[in-house]
Amino acid sequence: MKSKITLSLFAILFAVISYSQSPNSQVGGGEFVFNSAKKPCITPAQRSEMIKNVQTNIENLQRKNQLTFSEQRRGNHPLFIWPIQKANDVSYNEVYSVFNYVDHDTGFPNQIEDYTCGARTYDTTAGYNHEGTDIVTWPFMWKMMDDDGVEVIAAAPGQIIVKHDGEFDRSCDASAPMGDWNLIIVQHGDGSVAAYGHMKNGSLTSKEVGDMVSAGEFLGIVGSSGISDFPHLHFEVLSDATFTEIIDPYVGVCNPTSVDSWWQSQRPYNDPGINAVLTHTADPIFPECPTAEITNESNQFDVNDEVFLAIYLKDQTAGSSVNLRVIKPDDTVLFDWIHDLTANYYTSWWRWNLFPDVAGEWKWEATYAGETVTHTFNVNDPLSIDENDFNQTSVYPNPFNDVIHILSPTKIANANLVDVLGKTVLSLKGSSEGITTIDLSSLSNGMYFLMLESDVNEKKTIKLIKE
Structure with a gap:
């Protein structure tokens, strides 16, 4: 039987000289910005080479009678599932935010229009209009890449048409030329193809060109190969005529490429939510690309330690608010407050401080956009002797x-x-x-x-x- 001897004199002393500071007395964090340089995901020369590889590999598979798609068996367009998922050992509530959609305004520069007629996309002065959906990993994108934390999966069943691996995946000099991306392209039953770009070097599936994949099957790890200075998945759909026609899978009034959604369940344009509710020993450090973040995550503290309470959000919406609570080991609520959000951010994080005054299992809880996420952390009494x-x-x-x-x-x-x-x-x-x-x-x-x-x-x- 566990016995615990508490040094009451010292416990009383600490109770006198310490206290729990109100967590909303200090706030840190804010917006996290990606792709400030607005470089294209792929150059015209790289796109021409990609399309050439698609056409060549299809011809080779046809010649060997190994191509699954045929005009006689052409089906309807696929209905995609979401093309990423968190790895089994990742405990965060969610691991992504959509950063860019397809740009349907062919003018440039700064002439942009996504499928809702909004501006959640980009173009460049050189004439590049973004041609896919960029799904960024959040929080701690480089650490999650290093830990294989976010997996790319097949959005629909099909046949691997192109597979390219071995490219460097930590390019960061926005002014320097960047190489090819690690890529898989899958052809579907209607002849269309989906490209999964920027994957982590060496992470791609062991399957080869000609092999079949099912919806949800592992293709690789979200990375930062090619023209990329942050880990993200570029998901792009092309029609099957010449593989030069971009298909935007989202149905919307400003999407001329499709009259209906290509998603099994189309996610909202703005999709606010909680990516993580965490405790830290200090603020996380976000170094310059490509150094992995120092997260300072911890779930173990001593009485009167400074605990950094943090939340990580996607699609933060101006005018909305987060309900935050700190719950003591006896299930009494120590703090319950509202944090108002005054700006629109694709990715954001916010931090408060706590000095817990009693040992046991504490709860740090956030409610946002109809969802509650609870994080538990342990507080130990350093002036106790545990004999077992x-x-x-x-x-x-x-x-x-x-x-x-x-x-x-x-x-x-x-x-x-x-x-x-x-x-x-x-x-x-x-x-x-x-x-x-x-x-x-x-x-x-x-x-x-x-x-x-x-x-x-x-x-x-x-x-x-x-x-």
């Missing part, structure tokens, strides 16, 4: 004079020493071998508390006496 956790770890000699030695079946990753007033007097991080010896010769005589953490997040606090 990390049970086989011991320290000798105790009492001690100068040096103590740690015996543990698992590696000690961190050690913190706290005096009787709760002040940290020593903090150590272990090497690859862990912490086995600590020199405490400089300390005054008295009682201390040694807080140990293993490399598998086990924790134990040991009372020490220096004589």
Whole structure:
């Protein structure tokens, strides 16, 4: 049976000198902007080469009687499922936001019109009009790319017509030429093809040209190959005559390419939602492309630690609001407030601060656009001694004079020493071998508390006496 000895004197002391700060007393975060350089996803030369590869590979498959599509069996156009999904080990609520739709205004520059007659697209001074749907990963796009966190899947069943892999996927110099993208193109039963571009180098399916894929089948990982300075999927649909006619899969009054939707369930033009509700030890760091973000995510804190409470949104809508709550371990609501959103952002994040005053499992909760996401985090009491956790770890000699030695079946990753007033007097991080010896010769005589953490997040606090 687990027994827990609480040092009541120190608990009372901390209760007197610390308190939980109102989380809406400090706000950080804001909009996150992608593709500020507005470079095209593909050059005219690259597009010509892509179409040539489609035509050549179709002819080769026909010659071998391996092409699945035929005029005699031509079906209706496909109905797409969403072409990305989060990997199984990703705990975020959602991992994307749509950044650009197809530009239906052939003029340029700054003459843009998406399928709703809106301006959620772009063109360039060189005459490029965006010809697909850009789905960006959010939050922490580079980290999720490195962790294989967002998968590209087949939006409809079909036959692989083009597969190209091996291209560099971390190009960032917007002024420099960029190479080809890692790409898969799938042909459907009506003869149309869908291109999945910018995928991560080396991530593409092991299937080859001529192989069949089913709807929802893994094709690769969202990456940043080709003309791209942030991880995203460029999803583009072409008709089957010469493969030069762009099909916008979204039905809308300003889409002349289709009279009905090519989606099984067309998602809203503006689709506000919560991508993640997280806790951090500090604000996340978003370095310059292509360095992965330092997320500073954590679900483990001590009483009176500063907890950074953050939410990550897609399609933030001006005039809307988020209801936020902090719930204590006894299920009482410590804070319940409204955060008003005053601008339209495709991707945004917001942060508050909390100093939890009691140990246990806390809840950090956000409600937005009719959806509630709850994140739990643990707060530990550093001035408690748990006799069963990390049970086989011991320290000798105790009492001690100068040096103590740690015996543990698992590696000690961190050690913190706290005096009787709760002040940290020593903090150590272990090497690859862990912490086995600590020199405490400089300390005054008295009682201390040694807080140990293993490399598998086990924790134990040991009372020490220096004589």
